[in-house]
Amino acid sequence: MSGKAAFIWHDNFLKYQFGPTHLFQPIRERYTLDILEDLKIFNKEVKLVEPKPAKESDLLSVHTKEYVDFVKRMCKRGVGYLDMGDTPAVKGLYEGALWVVGGSLCGADLIMKGKVAHAFNPGGGLHHAKSSAASGFCVFNDVAIATRHLQKKYKLHRIAIVDIDGHHGDGTQEIFYEEPILKISFHHYGIFPGTGRVEETGKGVGEGYSVNIPLPPGVDDKNYLDAFEQIVPPLLRRYKPEMILNQFGVDAHYKDPLVGLSLTTTAYYNITRTMHELAHELCYGRLLMLGGGGYELKQVARCWAIAFLTICGVPRECYAHLFDQESPPSSSEYVRKEVRKVVREVKRLYNL
Ligand SMILES: [Zn+2]
Ligand SMILES: [Zn+2]
Numbered sequence: 001m002s003g004k005a006a007f008i009w010h011d012n013f014l015k016y017q018f019g020p021t022h023l024f025q026p027i028r029e030r031y032t033l034d035i036l037e038d039l040k041i042f043n044k045e046v047k048l049v050e051p052k053p054a055k056e057s058d059l060l061s062v063h064t065k066e067y068v069d070f071v072k073r074m075c076k077r078g079v080g081y082l083d084m085g086d087t088p089a090v091k092g093l094y095e096g097a098l099w100v101v102g103g104s105l106c107g108a109d110l111i112m113k114g115k116v117a118h119a120f121n122p123g124g125g126l127h128h129a130k131s132s133a134a135s136g137f138c139v140f141n142d143v144a145i146a147t148r149h150l151q152k153k154y155k156l157h158r159i160a161i162v163d164i165d166g167h168h169g170d171g172t173q174e175i176f177y178e179e180p181i182l183k184i185s186f187h188h189y190g191i192f193p194g195t196g197r198v199e200e201t202g203k204g205v206g207e208g209y210s211v212n213i214p215l216p217p218g219v220d221d222k223n224y225l226d227a228f229e230q231i232v233p234p235l236l237r238r239y240k241p242e243m244i245l246n247q248f249g250v251d252a253h254y255k256d257p258l259v260g261l262s263l264t265t266t267a268y269y270n271i272t273r274t275m276h277e278l279a280h281e282l283c284y285g286r287l288l289m290l291g292g293g294g295y296e297l298k299q300v301a302r303c304w305a306i307a308f309l310t311i312c313g314v315p316r317e318c319y320a321h322l323f324d325q326e327s328p329p330s331s332s333e334y335v336r337k338e339v340r341k342v343v344r345e346v347k348r349l350y351n352l
Contacts, residue, residue, distance in 0.1 A: 003116065003118055003280070003285035004045045004046070004047070004115070004116040004117055004118075005045070005046050005047070005116050005117065005118040005119065005120070005308070005312045006046075006047045006048070006049045006107065006110050006118070006119045006120070007033065007036060007042075007046075007047070007048050007119075007120050007122075007308055008049050008050075008103045008106055008107050008119060008120065008121040008122075008123075009029065009030075009048060009049075009050065009103075009122070010050050010051055010099055010102075012053070012095070012099040013026055013029055013030075013096070013100055013103065013122075013123040014026050014027065014029075014030065014096070015092045015093070015095055015096030015099065016093065016096030016097055016099065016100045016123060017090065017093070017096065018087065018088045018093070018137065019088060019090060022088070023137070023257075023258065023295045024137040024295070025295075025297055026096075026123065027297060028122075028294060028297040028298075028300040028301055029122035029291065029304075031298065031300070031301035032122050032300070032301040032304040032305050032308070033048075033122075034301070035302070035322065036305055036308060036309070039305075039309070039314075039318065039319060041309065041312060045312075046312050047115075047116065049106060049110065051099070051102040051103040051105070051106030051107075051121075052102050052106065053095070053098035053099045053101075053102040054098045054099075054101035054102040054105055054140075054145070055098075056068060058102075058105060058145055059101065059140055059145065061145055061148035062131055062140070062141055062144045062145050062148055062175060063129075063131050063132065063140060063141075064131055066132065067131070067133065070082075071089075071093075071094055071097070071134070071139060071140075074089035075089050075091060075092070075093045075094040076091070076094075077089065078090055078091035082134035082139060083133060083134045083135050083136075086136055086137060087134045087135065087136070087139065093139065094139075097139045097140050099123070100121070100124055100126070100142060101124070101140050101142040101145055103121035103123045103124055103142070104121050104124040104142040104143070104145065104146040104288070104290055105142075105145070105149050106119075106121070107119030107120070107121045107124075107146070107288045107289075108146045108149055108150055108243075108288055109153075111286050111287075111288060112150070112153075112243075112286075117279070117280075117284065117285030117286060117287065118276070118279070118285060118286075118287045118288075118289070118311040118312075119287075119289070120248075120289040120290075120307070120308045120311070121142075121288075121289070121291065122291040122304055123291060124143065124146075124290035124291055124292075125143060125247045125248060125249055125290035125291040125292030125293075126138035126139065126141055126142050126143070126171075126292070127141065127143050127165060127167075127169040127170070127171050127172045127247050127249070127292060128141075128167070128169075128170060128171045128193060129141035129144075129171045130171045130174055130175070131174075131175055135170075135171060135193065136167065136192060136193060137293075138171060141171045141172060141175060142290065143161060143163075143169070143171075143172045143245060143247055143290060144171070144172055144175045144176065146245065146288065146290075147159050147161065147176070147181060147245065156242045156243055157180075157242065158180075158182070158239060158240060158241045158242050158243075159181050159182070159241060159242065159243050159244075159245065160181075160182040160183075160236055160239055160241035160245070161176075161181065161182065161183045161184070161244075161247065162184045162236075162244065162245070162246050162247070162275065163183070163184065163185040163187075163246075163247040163249075163292075164186050164246070164247065164248060164249065164252065164271060165185075165247055165248075165249025165250075165251060165252070165292040165293045166187060166188050166191075166249060166251040166252035166256065166258070166259030166261050166293060167187055167188070167191065167192055167193065167249070167251065167258075167259065167293060168185055168187040168189075168193055168194075168195050168196030168212070168214075169183065169185040169187070169196075169247060170193045170195045170196065172185075172247070173185065173195070173196075173200065173210050173212075176206065176209075176210075177202055177203055177206050177210060178202070178203045178205065178206040179205065179206045179209070180205055180209050181206075182209050182211070182235065182236075182239045182241065183209060183210050183211065184211040184213070184231070184235060185211070185212050186213045186215065186224070186227070186228065186252075187213070187214060187215065187252075188214075188215055188216075188219075188252065188259050188260055188261050189215060189216065190216075190217075191258075191259065191260070196214050197212060197214060198212055198213075198214065198342065198345050198346060198349065200212050201349065208350065211231070211346065211350060212346075213227060213231060213343070213346055214342060215227075215261060215338075215339060215342065216334075216335050216338045216339070217260030217261065217262075217335075218260065218261070218262055218331055218332060218335045219261050219262060219263075219331055219339060220262045220263070220327075220328065220329075220330050220331045220335075221262075221263055221264055221266050221267040221270075222330070222331070223331045223335065223339045224261070224263055224267055224339075225267060225271070226339070227339055227342070228274065229274065230343055230347065230352070231343065231346055231347070231352065232275075232278070233274065233278060234352045235350065235352065236282060237278075237281075237282065240282060240283075241282055241283050243283055243286040243287075243288065244275065244279050244282075244286065244287050244288070245288050245289075245290065246275050246287060246288070246289045246290065247290050247292050248268075248272075248289050248290060248291060248292060248304070248307055249291065249292025249293035249294060250268060250293065250294040250299070250300050250303040250304065251292075251293035251294050251295060253265075253268075253296065253300075253303060254327075254328040255296045255299050256293075256294065256295055256296050256299070257295050257296060258293070258295050259293070262328040262329075262331070264324040264327050264328070265302060265303055265306055265322065265323045265324045266323065266327075268303045268306055268307055269306050269307075269310055269316070269323070272289075272306070272307040272310040272311060273310055275287060275289075276310060276311045287311065289307060289308075289311070291304065302323075302324075305319070305322055306319065306322050306323070309322075
């Protein structure tokens with residue numbers, strides 16, 4: 001079982017950068033492509049596609065005009081910050097942001113036009129951006145902009161967003177908090193941005209459509225995957241999405257310097273398998289994967305390459321060398337108990 005797939009890349013993705021010493025380095029996306037090219041996976045079924053930049057009107061489907069003008073103005077000058085101090089204004093950043101947002105729109109279009117079933121934009125997944133504010137290295141929220149695009153252009157109503165970044169997908173949650181767009185976020189709780197409690201369930205007609213799984217530090221593959229399997233498949237089967245967006249930030253990897261979770265490549269492989277199977281079961285394979293966090297650059301490239309190879313249906317033996325050769329210590333009894341407690345609470349709240 002597999003569908004055609006596209007990896008979306010343009011050299012201009014590298015313009016979405018904050019300077020040589022910043023933690024966020026877009027070269028990790030190019031490293032991912034290097035791995036895929038070395039494996040010679042591109043052909044008629046597995047495409048490498050160049051997007052076009054997004055238009056200002058695409059940004060305005062989510063962001064305010066004042067905010068877009070502010071970003072443009074600040075990036076032209078190239079000094080200061082777009083937020084409280086994580087996201088510097090850099091010359092060319094505005095243009096770079098248009099390219100990475102364009103990548104997510106391109107993936108959505110390729111899937112909806114039936115050119116491919118699955119698409120992966122490693123430059124996307126900028127889930128912290130709010131409608132009128134930058135945050136945590138995220139300038140424009142391509143996850144939300146792609147969702148609006150799917151609603152407007154293709155009249156989709158049921159779009160599911162599964163966010164596995166180590167940080168809470170707060171921007172995406174806030175933008176759709178009062179809308180019946182299913183948003184599921186797994187994240188390390190107690191670090192930036194500080195939101196993502198189980199009690200944040202949505203508001204108005206959006207009540208019950210925000211789902212948060214806050215995790216303690218030290219969660220390993222087994223405990224994470226147990227939680228994931230108990231929550232994601234039943235929620236998606238009940239929601240019956242017409243399209244699945246998967247924010248695939250990989251900063252929950254055990255070698256990542258910013259997040260305290262302890263996942264290995266095996267977790268990313270299994271998460272992707274589950275998402276891929278659910279997409280085929282529920283919505284003709286329509287799965288748009290987006291990048292996100294990930295600050296240990298070579299690990300990021302391996303995790304993303306594994307995810308893309310998995311949705312392409314490439315046998316695991318062909319890329320066994322990409323998997324972690326060692327693993328971090330298993331979760332402590334305390335962590336296991338905490339995870340079980342959170343899962344029980346989520347299942348109770350959402351009647352799973
Ligand atoms: Zn498939
Ligand atoms: Zn993150």
